[in-house]
Amino acid sequence: MKIIHLCLEAPYNDYWGYQDNLLPKYHRKLGHEVTVITTNTKHHEGKIIETDIGDYYLNDGQRIVRLAPINYKPKKIFKIFRVFNIYNLLCDIKPDFIMVHGLGSFSVLQIAKYKKKVNPKCRIIADNHLDYNNAKLKSSLKFNLYRYTLRLLNKYMQKQYDKVYGVTPWREEYAREFFGIQASKTGVLFMGADDEKIQFELREQIRSKIRDNYHILDNEFLIVTGGKIEKNKNIQTLIESVKDIPNVKLLIFGAIGNDMKEEMKKYQNEERIIFTGWIPSDEVYNYFLAADMAAFLGGHSVLWEQACACKIPCIFKYWEKMDHFDLGGNCYFVYKNDSKEISNLFESIISDNEKYQHMLEAANSEKAEKFFYSRIAMECLEV
Secondary structure, three states: OEEEEEEOOOOOOOOOOOHHHHHHHHHHHOOOEEEEEEEOEEEEOOEEEEOOOEEEEOOOOOEEEEEOOOOOOOHHHHHHOOOOOOHHHHHHHOOOEEEEEOOOOHHHHHHHHHHHHOOOOOEEEEEEOOOOOOOOOOOOHHHHHHHHHHHHHHHHHOOOOOEEEEOOHHHHHHHHHOOOOOHHHEEEOOOOEOHHHOOHHHHHHHHHHHHHHOOOOOOOEEEEEEOOEOHHHOHHHHHHHHOOOOOEEEEEEOOEOHHHHHHHHOOOOOOOEEEEEOOOOOHHHHHHHHOOEEEEOOOOOHHHHHHHHOOOOEEEEOOOOOHHHOOOOOEEEEOOOOHHHHHHHHHHHHHOHHHHHHHHHHHOOHHHHHHEHHHHHHHOOOO
């Protein structure tokens, strides 16, 4: 089958570990002919830069086509509604299945044209990564006009879409409420982990290597957290929750944001707090495998799904409609940003081996494999 992934709303970096990288990777591993159509922008050292337009293949056989937006005038309008000329490319490839990443690109109208004129049997799905927490909502006239325009676009396009997925239940709801997608068209397609990179069979060796590297004893209870260290991650609360618990160490991976550098300085010499700095995305799985628990007390990121996929117990900040992380007792949710209350939770788990073993057993169940991209890739083809 010929599959196209349309990734025109954000910069795209080859070989990264995001959904728009991993779904194409696993569709290719399933034997399909896969093309990613994307922009001529990418992330580089914390900035978005332009790169060359081009047509090339990745090591695993995915075809990448990078396009520049059409230079329409007036530029002020079309800078917001960037349009890419994809119709001729669609006609040349003749895809049987198209996945649109995001609900804000007017280029999708060319997909509707392709389906109508060239391949009426082409299946089309879309996903949504926005919710009321990570979208920048405004009350200005300009923003309301922008929202109205996107609702009109998606009202038309949902006739073409076989399914529109939110990557969490909350984002499914946002697709309905913000973009106006009918409930009968929506579903949830979780983000997840590149399970090919999770070396369960080497877990003990990985655990020993990382712990030796950071001088963590085998009998010390290791809690891991990470991502970009920003205020909304509540890292300070997590540190205060665990720094005085005996026989516990907290390992924090990721770059420290400018808004947190001063706050984090006072913890640099804490014996039980370890800052690793930035680590490659593939290494994240090893750090989870080396840990006894992962903890995330701020906003949701794909690290939550990756931790569950690595089959370790977790502590999460509770967000509405995020109960899918509970696999039958693998995790606890915290409802307040209260370091004392959270400290008591950690102590109750660490001091009660039966409670921890129950979490470990639930974390190691087959239910965790719903966060494997090898499974997610098959699931999104079910339409």
